[in-house]
Amino acid sequence: MSYEAIRLDIDSSSHVATITLNRPDKLNSFTRAMHQELGAALDQVETSGTRALVLTGAGRGFCAGQDLGDLDFTPGAMTDLGAVIDEYFNPLIRRLQALAFPVIAAVNGTAAGAGANLALACDLVLAARSASFIQAFVKIGLVPDSGGTWFLPQRVGMARALGLAITGDKLSADKAESWGLIWQVLEDAEVAPAAARLATQLAQQPTRAIAAIKQAMRAGTTQTLAQQLDLERDLQRELGASHDYAEGVQAFIEKRAPRFEGR
Template sequence: MAYESIRLDLDAATRVATVTLNRPDKLNSFTRAMHRELAAALDEAVAANARALVLTGAGRGFCAGQDLADLDFTPGASTDLGALIDEHFNPLIRRLHALPMPTIAAVNGTAAGAGANLALACDIAIAARSASFIQAFVKIGLVPDSGGTWFLPQRVGVARALGLAMTGEKLGAEKAESWGLVWQVVDDAELPQAATKLAAQLAQQPTRALVATRSALRAAATNTLDQQLDLERDLQRELGASHDYAEGVRAFIEKRAPRFEGR
């Protein structure tokens, strides 16, 4: 499928899908058309049996959130932001969380508003040294959306989350790393290679186990210890019947590298 506001690259050798937000002149801010194309690209990546996904931005920014030029500000007929979120942003965040593969955000420059939270919706975020994260909502009288009020306190704690959300101040990549907002910071020129290398590494791992690990760690935020122990039991039972578990055990016994297939 041909896309205008994104690019999709599928590497058949590594089985890594790379989705690039491609409106660099607008800092890759979202329009409704871009949302539709991104949803289609995620469908295409799943259909191609990709085993890892990299999400990044073209040009000097990752994503500046919603493109305000795509909204209607006519008095009495202005865009219903709740409807916009319900139709586009929330399904996107839910979709990323439900993808049957690990996801990596390669943050190259500014990640602002919903763009910042889009990066946090991925399993692992790697940031270029020049990258920054801005919860810009307060600057136009709004509340963080796209999961921001859920991701931020989990990643950095309530005190820092409140500071970021209430001031809208820019958080540099290195401080974001020290606060636990991102996994790794690399030099700008190294970001594409670092993200691709990590994605290729994850694509060779037992995909079902990675996705189950993601689900379990997220559930821990609201589960009791007893609930979490039961969840671990249930997931282990399911994975214990998988091809990759059997292959991993055989490879260990035979002292060779495992050949996981994600099933």
Template sequence: MLNEAIRVDLDAASQVATVTLHRPDKLNSFTRAMHAELRAALDNIESSGARALILTGAGRGFCAGQDLADLSFEPGAMTDLGALIDENFNPLVRRLQNLPLPVIAAVNGIAAGAGANLALACDITLAARSSSFVQSFVKIGLIPDSGGTALLPQRIGMARALGLALTGDKLSAEDAERWGLIWQVVDDQQLTETATRLASRLAQQPTRAIAAIKRAMRASTTQTLDRQLDLERDLQRELGASRDYAEGVAAFIEKRAPRFEGR
């Protein structure tokens, strides 16, 4: 499917969907129209039966965040950034985190501002060796948004999170991997192949269990151990009555590869 700023490819055989942010001349920075296209694309992907999603960018960058040219700076008519975030970036981050399928970010080139945090909002973040991450907000008098103030300290600790946010310095992909900000660095020419191979592997897994793992892991950052134990119990009860659980046990006993259906 080809839209103005979003390209979607669904491989029927592997059940892997690839969403490409496609404004390469603008480093794939977001406009309101692009947000609307991406929301529609994610709706279509979820209803299509896809079992894994890759998010990447066209050209020499993953995403440079918000396109400032799409905002108003006229006196008395300044764009309300709170409304912009509430209507676009926050729903996108929540949607990616709550999609009932694994989401892989394949970061090519620069990931800056909200673009960096969009990559971190995905379940697994891969990065090309030449890519980099920049919390560029402070350079224009803003704070990290799109989940940045939560995702950064959760992944790399407060000292490094504050350092990145306060300086706006560029972090290389190799340092991002070393710090635990991302899952893996791969050579540039291997990024697409690695992301596709990983997505295909995850698409064959029990995706209902994957959705529950996403929910449980993220809940653990905001609630007590007692509540987390209760959530684990409840999710395990649901999964223990699923077809995939029965198939996984049968395959283990029969010493064969399981055939999961996501049910």
């Protein structure tokens, strides 16, 4: 399938896929067509044997959120924002969170509105030092969506989450890292190669275990300790019967590097 609003690259040798949001003249803001292309690309990624995914943006920005030009502001016929969220943004966030392999956001510039929360929906966020994160919703009378009201309090605490959401102030990449909002800040020119190296490294790891780690960590935000202990037990039982567990133990005994297959 050919794409216009995104670029898709799948490296079969490293099992790494890269999706680049490709509307640089609009800071890679979302339209319905872009959502549809991104969904199709994720379908392709999931059936390609990919074991790690990098999500980034073309040009000087990562993603500016919703393209307001794709909405109708005609009095009496304004676009139902809830319908747009329900049809496009929420399924995308749920899908990214549920992918059975690691997802890395390489934030190369502004990540604003839903674009900021798109990055936070990935498992690890690498950001250029010049990048920034903006919960811009309040500037036009809206509430953070695409998981913003869930991601922010968990990562930076309620006081900082409310501050970011209520003021809509720009948060620098350095401060985002120091607050624990993202994983790592790098010099601008190093973000793309560092994301590629990390994805290649993670693609060689036991990705089935990584998927279980993601599941357990996220479940822990809403479950009791007793429920979490039971989940850990169940996941460990399942992983204990996997090829990768047997390979990891054998490699340890033989003092060699393991050859994980994600099964």
